[in-house]
Amino acid sequence: MARYIYQHADWPGFQWDKDTIAHELAAVRHRQGRLLGRMESLGFDFRSEAVLQTLTDDVIKSSEIEGENLDREQVRSSIARRLGMDIGALAPVDRDVEGVVEMMLDATRQYADPLTEERLFAWHAALFPTGRNGMSRILVGEWRDDGTGPMQVVSGPVGREKVHYEAPTASRVPAEMQVFLNWCNAGQALDPVLKAAIAHLWFVTIHPFEDGNGRMARAIGDLMLARSEQTDQRFYSLSAQIRQERKDYYAILEATQKGDMDITSWLHWFLGALDRAFDRAELVLGKVIQKARFWDNLVGQSINDRQRLMLNRLLDGFEGKLTSSKWAKLAKTSPDTALRDINDLVSHGILVREAAGGRSTSYVLARPET
Numbered sequence: 001m002a003r004y005i006y007q008h009a010d011w012p013g014f015q016w017d018k019d020t021i022a023h024e025l026a027a028v029r030h031r032q033g034r035l036l037g038r039m040e041s042l043g044f045d046f047r048s049e050a051v052l053q054t055l056t057d058d059v060i061k062s063s064e065i066e067g068e069n070l071d072r073e074q075v076r077s078s079i080a081r082r083l084g085m086d087i088g089a090l091a092p093v094d095r096d097v098e099g100v101v102e103m104m105l106d107a108t109r110q111y112a113d114p115l116t117e118e119r120l121f122a123w124h125a126a127l128f129p130t131g132r133n134g135m136s137r138i139l140v141g142e143w144r145d146d147g148t149g150p151m152q153v154v155s156g157p158v159g160r161e162k163v164h165y166e167a168p169t170a171s172r173v174p175a176e177m178q179v180f181l182n183w184c185n186a187g188q189a190l191d192p193v194l195k196a197a198i199a200h201l202w203f204v205t206i207h208p209f210e211d212g213n214g215r216m217a218r219a220i221g222d223l224m225l226a227r228s229e230q231t232d233q234r235f236y237s238l239s240a241q242i243r244q245e246r247k248d249y250y251a252i253l254e255a256t257q258k259g260d261m262d263i264t265s266w267l268h269w270f271l272g273a274l275d276r277a278f279d280r281a282e283l284v285l286g287k288v289i290q291k292a293r294f295w296d297n298l299v300g301q302s303i304n305d306r307q308r309l310m311l312n313r314l315l316d317g318f319e320g321k322l323t324s325s326k327w328a329k330l331a332k333t334s335p336d337t338a339l340r341d342i343n344d345l346v347s348h349g350i351l352v353r354e355a356a357g358g359r360s361t362s363y364v365l366a367r368p369e370t
């Protein structure tokens with residue numbers, strides 16, 4: 001008896017309840033179109049900022065699923081530089097951050113290009129620039145070989161692991177991937193959003209690499225979604241949504257991979273997650289518009305790069321109390337300069353002092369909503 005979906009005789013002939021899914025798909029597609037319209041009606045700068053925020057979120061949250069916490073400023077700087085955007089002072093960027101950003105931008109900007117073995121290998125090499133995952137050496141830029149045993153998704157402490165899934169043996173991977181890639185590049189009648197959902201599931205089911213399969217599946221999903229919109233302007237992040245719903249995502253994935261060829265539940269979950277990603281995108285758009293208005297109100301005012309950096313940090317929703325010593329650290333300047341920058345903004349009514357006094361005095365925006 002088949003234990004996993006790929007062991008069924010009609011694999012990869014995915015089936016689903018056409019009526020139920022068509023209904024849900026129509027609602028999601030409608031919302032996607034409206035959101036896209038709203039984005040396009042924004043001015044160039046607002047739109048670029050929204051895209052920058054979305055891509056930053058996408059990269060950070062996709063890596064967080066793996067437990068890697070990338071530095072937001074580095075990711076933002078890396079994306080801005082690659083998009084040719086001027087965001088003031090750019091943070092120096094680590095190699096691993098560059099790699100994830102490179103993959104994500106290639107997937108979403110070159111969305112119309114075919115997905116090939118070479119391209120996936122290049123993404124994989126970009127994800128693991130040192131040829132290692134942490135301390136362990138892994139096969140990079142090539143399919144896995146199962147040299148260390150079957151490819152399993154496990155959880156729990158060493159010695160008491162729970163196996164959630166076991167992928168097809170390595171010898172099957174090249175042929176499986178060829179079928180998958182041919183399907184990705186063929187123009188079927190299938191709706192591109194459904195194609196994104198199926199591609200994600202299909203890819204993680206083959207699990208062709210020794211590591212990084214989740215991040216690559218999410219990049220492939222993003223590429224397909226960009227195809228569904230015919231634009232490289234990402235304005236929502238499904239990866240960020242998956243991060244938020246990680247437990248449900250693993251559960252539905254596991255159930256689907258242990259089920260038969262009917263993937264209705266998976267498609268239902270994917271479309272729902274997409275809808276919830278749109279909710280989040282509406283919030284991002286609202287924030288971008290708020291930020292743009294804030295800066296519009298300061299046109300003509302002299303603000304240095306450090307002040308601009310810190311005001312943007314506050315506008316992005318600074319967590320905790322912003323004291324002058326934190327300011328000095330984040331703006332990479334001396335405590336005296338930090339205090340001078342702060343006092344200047346306070347005297348212009350841009351920042352206000354909060355509570356306490358002395359060194360624990362913290363500062364907030366005077367009118368963040370304007």
Ligand SMILES: Nc1ncnc2c1ncn2[C@@H]1O[C@H](COP(=O)(O)OP(=O)(O)OP(=O)(O)O)[C@@H](O)[C@H]1O
Nearest residue numbers: 065066153164165204211212213214215250253254
């Ligand atoms: N319980 C589970 N059942 C089936 N598949 C799972 C389960 N848990 C995780 N997965 C899949 O395995 C992927 C992890 O594979 P891998 O470690 O190769 O990728 P990664 O990119 O390094 O990790 P991550 O997705 O956690 O960032 C997950 O993203 C998910 O798609």
